[in-house]
Amino acid sequence: MKHKRRSSPLNALAMIMAVGSIMTFVTPDADAQQEGRRRRGTQEVRPIELTPEQVAQLTRIANERSLNVDDLLAAAKTFMPSGRHDEYVLFSSGGHSGQVHAIGVPSMRLLRTIAVFTTEPWQGYGYSGDDDRVIESLKINGKPVTWGDTHHPALSETKGDYDGDFLFIGDKANARVAVIDLRDWETKQIVKNPLTISDHGAAFVTPNTEYIIEGGQYATVLGYGYAPPEEYKESYRGMVTLWKFDRAKGRIDESKSFALELPPYWQDLADAGKLASDGWIFINSFNTEMATGGVERGNAPFEAGASKRDMDYLHIINWKKAEAAFVAGKAQSINGFPVLSLSTLIDDEIMYFAPEPKSPHGVDVTPNGQFIVVAGKLDPHVTVYSIDKITNAIAQKKFSGSDEYGVPVLDFDAVKEAQVELGLGPLHTQFDDKGYAYTSLFLDSAVARWTLGGEYAKLNAEQPWKLVQKTPVQYNIGHLSAAEGDTVSPDGKYLISMSKWSVDRFLPTGPLLPQNFQLLDIAQPGNTMPVIYDSPIGVGEPHYCQMIKADKLKTWTVYPEVGWDPHTQRLAPNAPKKGQEGVVRNGNNVLVTMTAVRSHFFPEHVEVVEGDTVTWRITALETAMDATHGFCIGGYNINLSLEPGEFAEIKFVADRPGTYPFYCTEFCSALHLEMMGYLHVKPKSQNSAAIE
Amino acid sequence: MKHKRRSSPLNALAMIMAVGSIMTFVTPDADAQQEGRRRRGTQEVRPIELTPEQVAQLTRIANERSLNVDDLLAAAKTFMPSGRHDEYVLFSSGGHSGQVHAIGVPSMRLLRTIAVFTTEPWQGYGYSGDDDRVIESLKINGKPVTWGDTHHPALSETKGDYDGDFLFIGDKANARVAVIDLRDWETKQIVKNPLTISDHGAAFVTPNTEYIIEGGQYATVLGYGYAPPEEYKESYRGMVTLWKFDRAKGRIDESKSFALELPPYWQDLADAGKLASDGWIFINSFNTEMATGGVERGNAPFEAGASKRDMDYLHIINWKKAEAAFVAGKAQSINGFPVLSLSTLIDDEIMYFAPEPKSPHGVDVTPNGQFIVVAGKLDPHVTVYSIDKITNAIAQKKFSGSDEYGVPVLDFDAVKEAQVELGLGPLHTQFDDKGYAYTSLFLDSAVARWTLGGEYAKLNAEQPWKLVQKTPVQYNIGHLSAAEGDTVSPDGKYLISMSKWSVDRFLPTGPLLPQNFQLLDIAQPGNTMPVIYDSPIGVGEPHYCQMIKADKLKTWTVYPEVGWDPHTQRLAPNAPKKGQEGVVRNGNNVLVTMTAVRSHFFPEHVEVVEGDTVTWRITALETAMDATHGFCIGGYNINLSLEPGEFAEIKFVADRPGTYPFYCTEFCSALHLEMMGYLHVKPKSQNSAAIE
Numbered sequence A, B: 001m002k003h004k005r006r007s008s009p010l011n012a013l014a015m016i017m018a019v020g021s022i023m024t025f026v027t028p029d030a031d032a033q034q035e036g037r038r039r040r041g042t043q044e045v046r047p048i049e050l051t052p053e054q055v056a057q058l059t060r061i062a063n064e065r066s067l068n069v070d071d072l073l074a075a076a077k078t079f080m081p082s083g084r085h086d087e088y089v090l091f092s093s094g095g096h097s098g099q100v101h102a103i104g105v106p107s108m109r110l111l112r113t114i115a116v117f118t119t120e121p122w123q124g125y126g127y128s129g130d131d132d133r134v135i136e137s138l139k140i141n142g143k144p145v146t147w148g149d150t151h152h153p154a155l156s157e158t159k160g161d162y163d164g165d166f167l168f169i170g171d172k173a174n175a176r177v178a179v180i181d182l183r184d185w186e187t188k189q190i191v192k193n194p195l196t197i198s199d200h201g202a203a204f205v206t207p208n209t210e211y212i213i214e215g216g217q218y219a220t221v222l223g224y225g226y227a228p229p230e231e232y233k234e235s236y237r238g239m240v241t242l243w244k245f246d247r248a249k250g251r252i253d254e255s256k257s258f259a260l261e262l263p264p265y266w267q268d269l270a271d272a273g274k275l276a277s278d279g280w281i282f283i284n285s286f287n288t289e290m291a292t293g294g295v296e297r298g299n300a301p302f303e304a305g306a307s308k309r310d311m312d313y314l315h316i317i318n319w320k321k322a323e324a325a326f327v328a329g330k331a332q333s334i335n336g337f338p339v340l341s342l343s344t345l346i347d348d349e350i351m352y353f354a355p356e357p358k359s360p361h362g363v364d365v366t367p368n369g370q371f372i373v374v375a376g377k378l379d380p381h382v383t384v385y386s387i388d389k390i391t392n393a394i395a396q397k398k399f400s401g402s403d404e405y406g407v408p409v410l411d412f413d414a415v416k417e418a419q420v421e422l423g424l425g426p427l428h429t430q431f432d433d434k435g436y437a438y439t440s441l442f443l444d445s446a447v448a449r450w451t452l453g454g455e456y457a458k459l460n461a462e463q464p465w466k467l468v469q470k471t472p473v474q475y476n477i478g479h480l481s482a483a484e485g486d487t488v489s490p491d492g493k494y495l496i497s498m499s500k501w502s503v504d505r506f507l508p509t510g511p512l513l514p515q516n517f518q519l520l521d522i523a524q525p526g527n528t529m530p531v532i533y534d535s536p537i538g539v540g541e542p543h544y545c546q547m548i549k550a551d552k553l554k555t556w557t558v559y560p561e562v563g564w565d566p567h568t569q570r571l572a573p574n575a576p577k578k579g580q581e582g583v584v585r586n587g588n589n590v591l592v593t594m595t596a597v598r599s600h601f602f603p604e605h606v607e608v609v610e611g612d613t614v615t616w617r618i619t620a621l622e623t624a625m626d627a628t629h630g631f632c633i634g635g636y637n638i639n640l641s642l643e644p645g646e647f648a649e650i651k652f653v654a655d656r657p658g659t660y661p662f663y664c665t666e667f668c669s670a671l672h673l674e675m676m677g678y679l680h681v682k683p684k685s686q687n688s689a690a691i692e
Helices: A012-016 A030-039 A052-064 A069-078 A133-137 A229-235 A319-327 A342-347 A387-395 A454-459 B012-016 B030-039 B052-064 B069-078 B133-137 B229-235 B319-327 B342-347 B387-395 B454-459
Strands: A088-093 A100-105 A110-114 A150-158 A161-171 A176-181 A186-192 A202-205 A211-215 A238-246 A251-262 A266-272 A280-286 A311-318 A332-334 A337-340 A351-357 A360-365 A371-376 A381-386 A399-402 A408-410 A416-421 A426-431 A436-441 A446-451 A467-472 A477-483 A492-499 A515-521 A531-537 A545-549 A582-586 A589-597 A600-602 A605-609 A613-620 A629-633 A638-642 A647-653 A658-663 A676-682 B088-093 B100-105 B109-114 B150-158 B161-171 B176-181 B186-192 B202-205 B211-215 B238-246 B251-262 B266-272 B280-286 B311-318 B332-334 B337-340 B351-357 B360-365 B371-376 B381-386 B399-402 B408-410 B416-421 B426-431 B436-441 B446-451 B467-472 B477-483 B492-499 B515-521 B531-537 B545-549 B582-586 B589-597 B600-602 B605-609 B613-620 B629-633 B638-642 B647-653 B658-663 B676-682
Touching: A052 A069, A052 B069, A069 A515, A069 A531, A069 B052, A069 B069, A088 A150, A088 A492, A110 B531, A133 A186, A150 A545, A161 A545, A176 A251, A186 A251, A202 A266, A211 A266, A238 A266, A238 A280, A238 A319, A251 A319, A251 A342, A266 A360, A280 A360, A311 A319, A311 A360, A319 A337, A351 A371, A351 A381, A351 A387, A371 A387, A371 A426, A371 A436, A381 A387, A381 A426, A387 A408, A426 A477, A436 A477, A436 A492, A446 A477, A477 A545, A492 A545, A531 B109, A589 A605, A613 A638, A638 A647, B052 B069, B069 B515, B069 B531, B088 B150, B088 B492, B133 B186, B150 B545, B161 B545, B176 B251, B186 B251, B202 B266, B211 B266, B238 B266, B238 B280, B238 B319, B251 B319, B251 B342, B266 B360, B280 B360, B311 B319, B311 B360, B319 B337, B351 B371, B351 B381, B351 B387, B371 B387, B371 B426, B371 B436, B381 B387, B381 B426, B387 B408, B426 B477, B436 B477, B436 B492, B446 B477, B477 B545, B492 B545, B589 B605, B613 B638, B638 B647
Parallel strands: A150 A202, A251 A337, A351 A408, A360 A426, A589 A613, A605 A676, B150 B202, B251 B337, B351 B408, B360 B426, B589 B613, B605 B676
Antiparallel strands: A088 A100, A088 A545, A100 A110, A150 A161, A161 A176, A161 A202, A176 A186, A202 A211, A211 A238, A238 A251, A266 A280, A280 A311, A311 A351, A332 A337, A360 A371, A371 A381, A381 A416, A399 A408, A426 A436, A436 A446, A446 A467, A477 A492, A492 A515, A515 A531, A582 A589, A589 A600, A613 A647, A629 A638, A629 A658, A658 A676, B088 B100, B088 B545, B100 B109, B150 B161, B161 B176, B161 B202, B176 B186, B202 B211, B211 B238, B238 B251, B266 B280, B280 B311, B311 B351, B332 B337, B360 B371, B371 B381, B381 B416, B399 B408, B426 B436, B436 B446, B446 B467, B477 B492, B492 B515, B515 B531, B582 B589, B589 B600, B613 B647, B629 B638, B629 B658, B658 B676
16 A cells, blocks of 8 residues: 655646645644644643633533533543544444445544445446446346445454454345445445345344345245235245355355245344354344235234234254255255255254244344344343253254244243343344443333343343343434444443434424434443433434444555556556546547546546547546545536546546536645536537547 | 324224333423423523532543543533534535535534435435436436535525525536525425536525525536637636525526626636625636646646636626616527626626636625625735725726726725735635634635724724634635624624545545534634534535524424425325325326325235336325334335325336335334335236236
8 A cells, every 4th residue: 555645746836826835735734743643642641630720611611501510521521632533433324325324433423424325426426427337236127226225234254353344234125235345435346136125134244254144024025026915925935145255355256145035024133143153143033923914905004913923933044054055056046046945944954943022123142152132122021042052952852843834943941041121112232341231122212231141240240131220312212333242342332322213302404303323331330321422313314333443444545556446446457547648539439538636637628529429537646645536527417536546437428519617526725626627529510520 | 383293093003012101202201301491491400510529530531531621621612412402503515415414513413414416315305216306307408417516505594694494505516506495404496507517606695585696617608508618718608697586485486587698717706795785796706817728738737827817806796787687688598598798797887897816716795795805715815895995996987997808897906905914725704793704724724813894893802904813724624604604693603614634633434535624612702713623524525504593493393284295395286195095097007095104004015017107195194203204115216205294206117027015214113114015016927807
């Protein structure tokens, strides 16, 4: 990686400005850099002692603003001084915005949105004209589906710990999974599940990111098939897909991926086992009633029909056995994709069920892998299973029967470790480093802290498997996320309550209100777990998030070499180099070879003829951090983000004559407004001499 | 407006849940509501006094986090306790994200993004299938241009004060202006300028929002014409467009709008006169050199060629005279749009020039309307003009000559009130309530506070027309925005530095970094103006923003009646009512009439035949605040946001058979996941009995 700063080859500003020191705009000056270092803690900060005058000043501000003492403490816990970096990054789904949001913790500041399933022009995502690679990757059945319902972000893991290399995220609406490279924070790949239209429990990873798990939700006819609801039990199916991840390539290898046929229950969240339970996948389900709704025919609606039974099924799947069956050629092809049938899952002892109460949402494996926590959203308990008990029960065939499709159901009492009564609407559970678990209570609008048993019992002073306290949150918490909370070694310290309704907690923003990410301080043991920050989320409706220690990320701040293609993560062979710029015609095809550097494009005029097909390649010659340019052509649906060193290509038909300004869309220098040029589209009627 | 809470007509949850008190998820309970009131100050808060133990606790937290005393003060000035509402709303352009962001001040929390020029699925903006009204409104020359480069948001004004009714914003890339209704915070109208491809100085309003001013930037051949750069002086032109606003209709009236032909200088920012200068518009310009670049031919690039002259031209336009000329029929039609020619502007004494140094960006009228402040970005001064001197000079014909196009140029010394040396790269100026002006210094990376003269001189202790202090910001500030800073009565108190490069101030987010909105406390006079918050902006590259007192907004929190069409802001005649639900076939057209209420759609099954054209109408029956539903059809490019009471219509061709789940995309209750249904698209080949 080159981080060398380079001045503009043609320093036009220097030629024309009477005032000195003009390059100060490029990077912070030395004082500021020193301040930045101090702020980030590489230089010692002397402890403060507040003088009586300072206490009086602080008290005066607090009273002017009606802050109480808890507010002052919360402010001191969350405020980030100018230039200081946050300690954690929260990667949050953007829900049906289709994007991912990266938020700094503890300040809760939105650092960046990453475009994934929805086109986004600031990032130049899907705005490069015809044959745009993003648009192509978003096509379903030949037509662009340019949005998604992002649900579960999953950080890549090594030995069960976040490694900071990749982020995966699923699109519930369209059953897609995306791969984001955390070197440049850009989406690199989108795969469409050929079996189902929508999914839900995507994505979760196995402990070394061997597979990305995409769980299903609403049963359909696998492979985009059709069947009326009367044929539900026979024709509809659930599924879970194991997408093989090729870490060296940074891509999902579709050819080594496969799926498992599941009964037409609505599979919900999934989690991979780790350590003691490595090799297993756990998937919740609801609507084991197989209700088909039909309120319009006088039936009970889905919401009632799918909630009648007291118990649903926890799917317990041995993914290593499944992989072996797939490798052994036991999969059948549905819509071109290999699927292990239900009978193979039964015959090869790949899948078992355990009863679980009642319409559960979250299934979460404790950091040591020994316990599996199921939050039954219509049951006031969490139910805890033991992997030892599960494997024993399987070995000893302690079954209470089998389901309608022949899947063996393990005896509930044989596999249950504990049930802990928490309150109304348990949804999802996270863990810390002190032997506590944290469960969101949707109907209570609260976060419950409770104690784990087993080897965790010694980490705190409380009795195991007991509720310790509940902290109210506002309102209707869905998921929650603790620092490194899905790993083998969670950090504790911070927890995010993803509160779904903000109602009156923020200024009203029209009938569509933001959600509320509330930050809880979970550093102190026992009965102390205050909310210390309310953060409105008004750019989509986040579903789930994961929180990684910031120093694990190995982010690039400029591209490794000038002429880099972020789509392939290597040097682009076609990237224009300085000195190669020009416009070349070949019949009705025009190739524009352009460079961009503060503060001009080269060339500045491009003349084509109405009807020409134009291919336009640009290299950003910049190598300084933050020296990003944009490139747009007014009136066309084209905008690029040209980050330092980046190469990009656009293509379009110049189908209407005119004189079109193009310009740099990203403020880049004092002469940013002058970084422009013209695309001249000559009318066909005037074009006697243009084509020679 | 009805705010009445209404329980679900079919309370399915009640039928099935054993646990009590289930409707608590709808709205906060009484305790929380009381807490909310207390937080928002309608109930008295008792002043605090910090005990020694509390001071010690605060000091310990500060030292653990390496905060100094200034950090603690800044934290206390910006922290918003849970549930407390911010005092101001900052409406910021999202730059080439194409959107508007609403940010609370002083907490700097992003409250909501408003979709304007870019489609956005969370808001259901542009995702209703075929003939989508948003997509239609974004078409240019028949093709969707689904992004914009939002530049200048302008709040509607009454008597020169923000009235909180509407927000306007321009799209620089495509010369469009959007109207946002601040009752529901939704974009209602987009107008495309038929004269130019791109603009810049849009939008600014006249003091009673008679007109929305759209200034141009890069000269082109008006009306989408073509001419080679050799014909620049003859054929290229600038423009300013006055869009007539019909406040009663909440729409721009295109039939009463008109433009002015300007010389092919690059017009930049504009501002409307007020009070003393009411009736005037001021527009900066640069590239009065009329450079045409051509670095590819060995010419100086635009950045150099456009910056040679020491003086450019301040355009001084009497819009009331222009309106009279337009009404008198003096406009000529270009591409169907009325344009007052340069000769009319000269003959009717509508426009004058004043010299202005050098490549200026901002032109800003003081709150009393008496002074016009020009920030010459390549000149270390701001230049202040007096409206009295301007009108005198016009009356007395104090001209220093005329420009190449015959526009009279006023004598610089006759119209100049003062020049104040501030530093490197002055860009834009804002005002407060204490007689200070604030100018961004791009190259200095600083905000300058300086004193105004005239009647402002008595408001503070300093000499008039003098620099008072500079506060460093990080880095490369573009625009700035003070509380109510563009009105006749600014509030002072807070100022936003829109710092364009954040470089290393935040955690790196890949090569594409956020911008940095820095909050300055400008409440104290004199030499005290600290930065108190750094806010990363990683969802676009904002250009300019305006800050309004939150209590001026009259936001709807639910739609006034059930069945409301936000596009028309009235009841939709076609909105499905409860009891009317159903599916009706007419040939190959299928009409679906649906209602949505927690937590089911009615009907839950819709069967059509492959190839059918489906029109699907939905009414959200909810009336409780925040009870929003979404509606998507998996695999189709369709997602709606159904806010309480909202009606929406989608249309599509069911062109591929299959069993498509549709579901609620916005978390709405404990049984949100069960709020779903199926669209069954029967294969044509199986369709013997379907059509009766």
